[in-house]
Amino acid sequence: MFTRKDFPEDFLFGTATSSYQIEGHGFGGAGRTHWDDFADTPGNVVRAEHGARACDHYHLYEQDLDLVAAAGFDAYRFSTSWARVLPEGRGPVNTEGLDFYDRLTDAMLERGLKPCATLYHWELPSALADLGGWRNRDVASWFADFTEIIMDRIGDRMWSVAPINEPWCVAWLSHFYGAHAPGLRDIRAAARAMHHVLLAHGRAIEVMRAQGLGNLGGVFNLEWASPASDEPEARHAAAIYDGIYNRWFLGGVFKGAYPQIVLDGLEPHLPQNWQDDFPTITQKLDWCGLNYYTRKRIAPAPGPWPALCEVEGPLPKTAMCWEIYPQGLQDFLIRTAAEYTGDLPLYVTENGMAAPDQMRGGDVDDPDRLSYLAAHLEALRAAQARGVPVKGYFVWSLLDNYEWSFGYEKRFGLVHVDFDTLARTPKASYHAMALALRKDQNR
Known part of the structure; x- marks a missing residue:
């Protein structure tokens, strides 16, 4: 297992969560979302x-932040809920929502944690979904207005901010x-959302x-695309997958261009004059975050573009059922450093695994998770040795939580959550991280 002394003194260790997955969206006046x-x-x-x-992080956030601090993490990456702050996505502000994020921010600072905000982690207000959501170009202006409101309240205390988590998702x-x-399941809707999410x-x-x-x-979020065979058709299919998943979003933000291999399929479906939006999309950034979990093996498939399958x-x-592929x-x-970001600091903003964790005798032993984290941190160090400016690493996730379409059955947390009683129990991986992150270790 690693320790702090294996990394530069200014290397940042953190853990991450997202609003809808942990807060409890039925509390505090939050509006309905398209996830509901x-x-x-x-x-x-x-x-x-x-x-x-x-x-129920909405009520239990202080004990959750105690767990973050007790593990020795430097930073906490959290997200804000658009519908908690603006229940209709626009219009009247829910002051209870702003007050919650105010309290949450102060609680982080009181524990010596760097607040790392993500403004949107997938919970679009239903009222905006009714207007076309990410298919509607106006979503960029709606999101800008939300950004101004939430950052007027908490922006002065943020260590870092990113607008949108995982645009591919x-x-x-x-x-x-x-x-x-x-x-x-609509290619025209997808193409427009692919562009509008970057405009926002x-x-x-x-x-x-x-x-x-x-x-x-x-x-x-990035997912390595490996051809399922050495055949040219498989390599081409993997290149399309890589273009859609990885290169579209990095290329749009850092190069002001979309990969031609993806435009071959999506350009007829993009909004009119989409090229004119790149001056906005390419706003200068101070860092780049990569969320990484797995790779996919890609093969060609019959049918219309993109004509591929996993x-x-x-x-x-x-x-x-995700392959473990630290490489x-x-x-x-x-x-990313060589082709897109150069000397810009990189952070691994999410990395972790779901495991079939079981409570036994009051403890949760999760050796597979610990091995996963150690292997990926070793891969990170190998990139650092090649001169890549990787400045931090965030474990996903602090808590077992709502795992979207998988409900509550997939457990990613360092901390076990009993979803009946809401009791929190740190797993073996949590205790190992706490030992590794002790700041009194000799360098």
């Missing part, structure tokens, strides 16, 4: 579970695969710069 609607639709979510109570997973809210990102950065805020970044791989898998994290860190 998605979960109410039969067949979308395991046991039709939803986030109305979740982990917001756009492609949700509008092409239909696996997340709003549950569409850029508008939010503009707003925060105008407010005088700094240390602003973007958070991108093929089961041979590597050990997590409870999500992908090293390769992405190296590639």
